[in-house]
Amino acid sequence: MPESSENISKRKKEHIELCLTDNVSFKGKTTGFEHYDFVHYAPTEVEIDKIDFTQKFFKRIIKYPFLISCMTGGTIEAESINAKLAIAANELGIPIGIGSQRQMFEDKKNVQSFKIIRINAPDVPVLGNIGAAQVVRYKSIDPIKYMIEVIDADVMVVHLNPLQELLQKNGEPNFAGLLSCIEKIANEIEVPLFVKEVGAGISASASKSLLDAGVKGIDIAGAGGTSWAGVEILRNKEDERNYFWDWGLPSSYCIRTNAELKNDYDFVLIGSGGINSAVDAAKAFALGADIIASARTILQQLNKKSIEGVIELIEGWFAFIKKIMFLTGSKNLSELRNSKLKLEEELH
Numbered sequence: 001m002p003e004s005s006e007n008i009s010k011r012k013k014e015h016i017e018l019c020l021t022d023n024v025s026f027k028g029k030t031t032g033f034e035h036y037d038f039v040h041y042a043p044t045e046v047e048i049d050k051i052d053f054t055q056k057f058f059k060r061i062i063k064y065p066f067l068i069s070c071m072t073g074g075t076i077e078a079e080s081i082n083a084k085l086a087i088a089a090n091e092l093g094i095p096i097g098i099g100s101q102r103q104m105f106e107d108k109k110n111v112q113s114f115k116i117i118r119i120n121a122p123d124v125p126v127l128g129n130i131g132a133a134q135v136v137r138y139k140s141i142d143p144i145k146y147m148i149e150v151i152d153a154d155v156m157v158v159h160l161n162p163l164q165e166l167l168q169k170n171g172e173p174n175f176a177g178l179l180s181c182i183e184k185i186a187n188e189i190e191v192p193l194f195v196k197e198v199g200a201g202i203s204a205s206a207s208k209s210l211l212d213a214g215v216k217g218i219d220i221a222g223a224g225g226t227s228w229a230g231v232e233i234l235r236n237k238e239d240e241r242n243y244f245w246d247w248g249l250p251s252s253y254c255i256r257t258n259a260e261l262k263n264d265y266d267f268v269l270i271g272s273g274g275i276n277s278a279v280d281a282a283k284a285f286a287l288g289a290d291i292i293a294s295a296r297t298i299l300q301q302l303n304k305k306s307i308e309g310v311i312e313l314i315e316g317w318f319a320f321i322k323k324i325m326f327l328t329g330s331k332n333l334s335e336l337r338n339s340k341l342k343l344e345e346e347l348h
């Protein structure tokens with residue numbers, strides 16, 4: 001039986017609460033960023049004040065290559081969170097993702113919690129979002145077109161969360177036919193289609209199939225940050241030693257290996273999953289990410305320090321990244337991506 005709208009809203013509310021109150025990080029696995037260090041370049045000639053992160057993101061200009069990851073929608077709490085995150089994104093000039101838009105169809109009163117993002121962020125790219133489990137069930141792509149229209153989305157994102165669907169009560173771990181649905185959507189919508197994970201990573205070979213199907217952006221959302229298996233295990237009140245809590249491909253591995261696909265494909269590589277500090281962010285760029293993204297850290301910062309806190313955090317991260325660029329002799333992010341990291345063991 002399909003899950004009721006009330007149940008979905010309750011689940012979304014619990015997700016937000018658990019991400020704010022409980023330790024839902026990976027337990028024994030990390031992003032892998034700590035295994036790398038920057039290559040210091042003593043004769044640097046980089047002028048810090050001239051570093052500018054402004055760039056094009058499809059039809060819009062963004063000030064920082066940072067995406068507020070797709071998080072929420074479809075509950076009262078979500079509307080207030082989205083309203084504030086959107087103000088921060090617009091002020092910062094950065095793209096922002098919306099949580100799964102499935103709830104728009106379950107109950108019309110949920111639509112405003114999504115629309116508010118575009119209302120409060122009129123100048124920046126907004127990314128629509130829907131799950132693979134829903135996509136394979138739709139008989140046509142009309143619902144996707146509607147999701148794009150409601151928020152005037154610049155990009156549509158399909159999230160692949162097989163692990164979460166597997167562990168979630170009432171989950172739908174059945175993605176049969178997914179690749180052909182993705183190909184159809186990519187061909188028929190008027191904005192680029194991205195695909196993301198939610199914390200278990202996307203391997204380069206998986207990305208290859210997705211890019212061949214017409215996807216224009218891959219958000220690897222790797223392991224080492226928020227464990228969505230962990231969130232569902234806590235919701236189910238199951239034993240935390242569940243093997244799947246730590247399932248997934250670390251973010252550093254996913255970014256590094258997906259970056260190699262750039263030789264053959266033109267796509268946006270988003271590095272995310274456990275980007276919780278400026279150092280993580282800089283390493284994600286150095287490993288090959290075009291854009292970086294964070295979810296839980298941003299939600300927690302919003303909860304603690306409101307809109308100004310989110311703005312300060314992102315500006316602070318990029319001010320810090322500039323210092324790393326100075327010390328590694330990188331005038332821009334392309335130069336930072338060019339052999340500026342080494343595995344720690346090579347530095348002995």
Ligand SMILES: Cc1cc2nc3c(=O)[nH]c(=O)nc-3n(C[C@H](O)[C@H](O)[C@H](O)COP(=O)(O)O)c2cc1C
Pocket residue numbers: 015016019069070071072098099100129159196197198199221224225226272273274275293294295296297299
């Ligand atoms: C409260 C919350 C709700 C989320 N809901 C969605 C969602 O609806 N769709 C989606 O694609 N990802 C969703 N995510 C996953 C994030 O976009 C992200 O991929 C994941 O949390 C890993 O990033 P992190 O380690 O920075 O948290 C959600 C994350 C959080 C914290």
